Amino acid sequence: MKKYFSFALILIMGCFLFVGCGNQDLVAKASSNVNNYEIVANLDYQNKTLQATENIEYKNRSEKVLQEIKFHLHPNAFSADAEKNKSVSEAQFERAYPNGFSEGNITIESVKVNNNPVEFEIEPEEKQILTVPTGVLNPNQTVEIEIQFSLTIPCVHHRFGYGEDTLNLGNWYPIACVLEEDGFFDGGYSPTGDPFYSDLANYNVTLTYDKNLTLVSTGELLKESEENNKKTSSYRALAVRDFAMVLSEKFEVKTATVENVTVNYYYYDDEKSDENLNTAINALNTFNEMIGQYPYSVLNVVKTDFLHGGMEYPMLVYISDDITQDSEYTNVIVHEIAHQWWYGIVGDNETAYGWIDEGLAEYSTALFYDKNSQYGLTSEEVISNSLSAYLLFCDVYREVYDNLDTSMNRSLYNFNTETEYVYLTYVKGVLMFDSVADLIGDAKMEKCLKTFYEDNAMKFATPTTLIQSFEKASGKNLQSFIISWLDGSVVLEQING
């Protein structure tokens, strides 16, 4: 099967960007009513282990009485015990693990609630959900939870893992599950898509590590000190959905300032570092103008050992060092930066609605080329290539499966392969947003993007809120049109026959 898809677009798994400083009120306002995480951690780089104490100030913002709080334990997706919710598919195994399988996991050492030790539970099969009993937690009541944990960091080119060049700490600490109407959302990891869904929170993170390493982190550096061969750095990030760090002995950095936002490009082995920093600057400027002002103060673009094209975290994006083509490297930088708006500032349940953040990141990237003609590409070419690739995918898939399901509104756990997910989320996603633009005109489409951003910034978007914002901005009834794309009933044909 894999050879059929050698033409496939490289998986772009994540994209997160930052909006700079013109919009700090958005952060200040959002940060005043979210949970607080404080993590103090010590990295043993030699042994690739980490010990940490995490304190969470958690407020019950629901209208129900809670008795427990659930947390994701994403690092256990890298354990040999992971089956249903593992991090790497068979098809990607050799690329992910160049030296063979390597164990990764998280061990919960102890949990305290309001300073009292408690008996916690870990879901026994995949070990990816931690349940902390809190006693009665009334609406608006706050509880203090302390979690002591240790990590075994695997040798894998992934969000969480290390390779020859970098050590990646993405999705590395217990993070509270989102509380929905019917309880905590406890969907596990998946090798397909970005299996994440998390609330905005404020973070204070302090890491001690070997001083020959360069640390790149979500957030703003608060303080730094050195003792013997160790360095300790403290970072703070307000109103972000996650907190990631990357370390390397090899990093060089180039820095620029864009309207009070510090843009850093961390890299190794890159003769085009100036061009790549410029692409990050151009993306930030373009999306500030096109969508809304980036509200954070830092944006780190980080070259990493990573098997997919890139990955978005708040204020920090991974760019894979596997990418050999300059045009693709550029594309991934822009796509990941677009995610700062679509996933970061406007959140969504990525396991349920990947087409929202991935489709909009792809569509924003296509528009980026129209506004930055120096890259020699237009959105028309991007769309035409996407349509050809999508139709070819459909032809090939119909030969393999009797029934090709072209619906986009499926949970990522319900796609047959990573390829199917990429075509129906990224590729069909960009085609759908382009077809909406065809229907309402480019000017109204830009208004839709801005309105959707304004209506949903620092919140979770859903298909319903997207359609509402698009209808409000365009003055057109778009619901049945968009739903026909999502449910797979729209029929696509090659342009010009």
Ligand SMILES: [Zn+2]
């Ligand atoms: Zn993406």
